[in-house]
Amino acid sequence: MSLMPTALQNEIDLSEQLKTKIIQSIHSNQGWISFDRFMEFALYDLELGYYTGTSRKFGEKGDFVTASEISNFFAKTLCIQFKEIFQSISRSIIEIGAGSGQFALQVIQSLSSDNENINQYLILEISPSLRKQQHQLLIKHLPSHLFSKIQWIDELPEEYEGIIFCNELLDALPVDLIKKESGKYYQKGIGVENHVLIWKDKLIEDISNYDEIDLKNLPDNYLAEYPLHIKNWLNKISQSVSKGIVFIIDYGFNHTEYFHEQRSQGTLMCHFKHYVHDNPLIQVGIQDITTHVNFSYVAREASKLGLNVSGFISQANFLINCGILNLLEEINLEDSTLYMKSVSEIQKLLSPSEMGDLFKVMTLEKNIDIDLLGFKQNNRVTKL
Numbered sequence: 001m002s003l004m005p006t007a008l009q010n011e012i013d014l015s016e017q018l019k020t021k022i023i024q025s026i027h028s029n030q031g032w033i034s035f036d037r038f039m040e041f042a043l044y045d046l047e048l049g050y051y052t053g054t055s056r057k058f059g060e061k062g063d064f065v066t067a068s069e070i071s072n073f074f075a076k077t078l079c080i081q082f083k084e085i086f087q088s089i090s091r092s093i094i095e096i097g098a099g100s101g102q103f104a105l106q107v108i109q110s111l112s113s114d115n116e117n118i119n120q121y122l123i124l125e126i127s128p129s130l131r132k133q134q135h136q137l138l139i140k141h142l143p144s145h146l147f148s149k150i151q152w153i154d155e156l157p158e159e160y161e162g163i164i165f166c167n168e169l170l171d172a173l174p175v176d177l178i179k180k181e182s183g184k185y186y187q188k189g190i191g192v193e194n195h196v197l198i199w200k201d202k203l204i205e206d207i208s209n210y211d212e213i214d215l216k217n218l219p220d221n222y223l224a225e226y227p228l229h230i231k232n233w234l235n236k237i238s239q240s241v242s243k244g245i246v247f248i249i250d251y252g253f254n255h256t257e258y259f260h261e262q263r264s265q266g267t268l269m270c271h272f273k274h275y276v277h278d279n280p281l282i283q284v285g286i287q288d289i290t291t292h293v294n295f296s297y298v299a300r301e302a303s304k305l306g307l308n309v310s311g312f313i314s315q316a317n318f319l320i321n322c323g324i325l326n327l328l329e330e331i332n333l334e335d336s337t338l339y340m341k342s343v344s345e346i347q348k349l350l351s352p353s354e355m356g357d358l359f360k361v362m363t364l365e366k367n368i369d370i371d372l373l374g375f376k377q378n379n380r381v382t383k384l
Contacts, residue, residue: 252293
């Protein structure tokens, strides 16, 4: 078993600063804060949060690798789907949480090479350091006439028409943690003891606030995540889009798989320099904290808001439907090094043991009805 990588001294200093801030909040709230409040601090504190801070998060030198860092075949394949959609809708894309900026770069380059220029590419990014990183990457690699299509925004526009795209976004929204034990329900939260962050449970008197996740039917000693921020996020999407399609790509399950008995301790994971573990109370602010997405919950709440849940499929099936394997035919077989590299990258995107099955693609539509190429086979939307 591999050991957790060692944090650098500057990382330790930043983590201690955030930890002190969290402890102050705990003391000012009768010695307890909810886990979702802790997760907000850890990931999104304006100065010291993981996503809002200055540390490198993506790629081999970061904490985890996204599909766009693995291969530009991911973006190229999505562009095949985007081009189909642009036949019926404004040629505009909003990317929410653009990470390193690689996906935006690859999409704009791919569409341009096919003479399919878009009208605008909007990036909604809350992290000042990531905005800077994205800006540096895009201005370096794009000609001015393409870079001029990009605009960073602070909130979703009103009456938006086009595509909204988000990859590995919902898994990073703060959640509540609910534990069922001996027939009683507890909200897991954070306390402090001798300047050390500790788990501290609080009895839930009324579980009706958590009806959406059906706590009553959970077995004893089961830990469940309550995605309380997803509803608000979907509401903003619904209010913004007048006509469009939302792509949600993330790791997760439908309701039945999500609450499988084998997941009795929940799905919370932490990533620190490619080391995966389940203790969010250490390395605060310098490690990622995520939970898998309950796509059935997302679908149900989206439907309530008038969004049509048109597709739900594994990433592998989506990419294959869109023609990712055909892109291999464009590579010169005589360049064996490039060809084998491309095969390896595509395998990581498609393999069930890598990203192919765990990652899902969901689409939400509003005032548009298109039989999307990516869902022509193996659409599992009826399983939600």
